[in-house]
Amino acid sequence: MRTAAGFGLILGVLALGGCAPEAAAAPATPRAALTGPIRVQVDARDAPQMVLHAKLTVPARPGALTLVYPKWIPGTHGPTGKVADISGLRFSAGGKPLAWKRDPEETSEFALSVPAAASSIEVELDVVVDKRWGETPDVSDLNWNRVVLYPKGARSSDVQLEPSVQVPAGWHFATALRRVSQAGESVTFQRVSLETLVDSPVVMGRYGRTIDLGTALGAPHSLELVSDTEGAVNANEKQIATYRRLVGEATTLFGARHYDAYSFLYILSSEGDRGNGLEHHASSQNLGVPALFSKDDEFRLASTLLPHEYAHSWCGKYRRPKGLATPNYQEPTRNDLLWVYEGLTEYLGWLLAGRSGLAQPQDSKDALALIAATLDAIPARKWRSLGDTTYTPAFGQESNRPWYSAQRARDYYPESLLIWLEADMLIREKTGGARSLDDFLRAFFGGTSGGAEVKPYELGDVVTALNRVAAHDWKAFFEQRITEVAAHAPLGGIEGAGYRLSYRDKPSDRQGLVERINKTINERFTLGILINDKAVLTDVHFDGPAGRAGVAEGSVLVAVNGRKYSAELLRRTIADNKGSASPIELLTERDGFYRTHRVTWNEGGRYPYLERVASKPDTLATLLAPRNR
Structure with a gap:
């Protein structure tokens, strides 16, 4: 996941196969909760009025039944399911209304009694559209977790659903779900698990375009653009070529893929924030502004967004920390390895943007300098470790809240980039340049090509895999940088790559770009x-x-x-x-x-830049050079 605030702007289809996370302690789904697939019909025709309607048919046995609204949403790392957005909720059986009661403590739970003669219940659910994704009267989205209820205690991989949606007339839409049938704007999709459904958003807009990005590792890739502005979807061939190179660089890096097809879902909204993104196995949901493809500044600033979310298909979706591989959406996540899930992916976003040409070499260096200097200067380093910032999503601290320098926020994104860069340089040093972090990435996140799969891990697994690439006390390496309070940012990777963090009397071109787009003046230094x-x-x-x-x-x-x-x-x-x-x-x-x-x-x-150290080789240039030629 990427967010528009803070560091997010410095760096600025076929069906999924559902697979249950391997959470050993997770209880089996109660038998009484599973009597058949849930049918969910979404009417999005009122999306221009910021409302979605859903009708669910839930097979059920007579007696007590508790349905839950998803609370802990994958990729957000917190209890971001907004039950408060429900604007209408009605239960019935055989056409007769059913009484329901909300749990006073777990307010996302709804208890009711299924009548003796009933084999299913009907649920009518209305929700206001969440404006997080730049929704306007002419562009919107459907995140399925917002329009479903499921039996309490059920595993998300066990619950099967038959989804359909009716989009506004004339609108373009895109999703990773496989279509079974379509009549006008009414579309029925293949039956999938709840896990797969929540992992497969739909984006829609008055204007849209599908761009073929070619086939890699046997899977087709596409860029799906939707917008409320007619000219916004007019990406030029040079820009499209960089996305094609991104696919090539990522699949070359990992050597395998964990989807049958992949779609970059891009909402370009006049009300959109820059840099917002959410990962999925076979797609990513991304948000930008209508000028993304018409203004060079906007395209440059967004250079790492799609690489970051795409890399999550391997780092975050396929390989996932055990604490984040929960059995359902009511189970709280454990975020202590977000410095791998998000932090390594932040590094990969920066790396793949450079290798694909989405970011030019000097831009990549200047972005790295700005990240390092910002982290090095914040007073909050004196009291809060990087590891402690991984709990930020769970206690609801917004990424764009004030007092950043006094409190820190989601620094596990940018600071972990520096740490993984340092790990790469250390591997190269230990092996005389024979190996690099690329070898670890391919071995740990590559696997065998196929559909969606979740393979959880713990810190020990990461340490073991790194030691197979280059022997080192990796546990101590990470403990020092993650758990200890440090007065300064970890700059060993920059120094190992043949540079040092320095300051000049004029802002870098990258800092100027960030200031122009964000409409800020950065005098932190x-x-x-x-x-x-x-x-x-x-x-x-x-x-x-x-x-x-x-x-x-x-x-x-x-x-x-x-x-x-x-x-x-x-x-x-x-x-x-x-x-x-x-x-x-x-x-x-x-x-x-x-x-x-x-x-x-x-x-x-006093403005940051990277100064070359002539006595050392320029390993940054080697690191950012294309691999897929």
């Missing part, structure tokens, strides 16, 4: 502040120059040295104050109160 286009200080380093001068997060920057604030003025003032004994005076406003702050900073501009 000088005054210790981040400012948005409304002049609001969205992040303040408490131990930075501005923080020590009393500047508060959330305040508005009004003036710099007595002159009305502008981004250009602030950056020029920082540069001109180099070597001066005078402070920089900032005037801020918050809640109607004005304060003047005398900020001590005379080192001029």
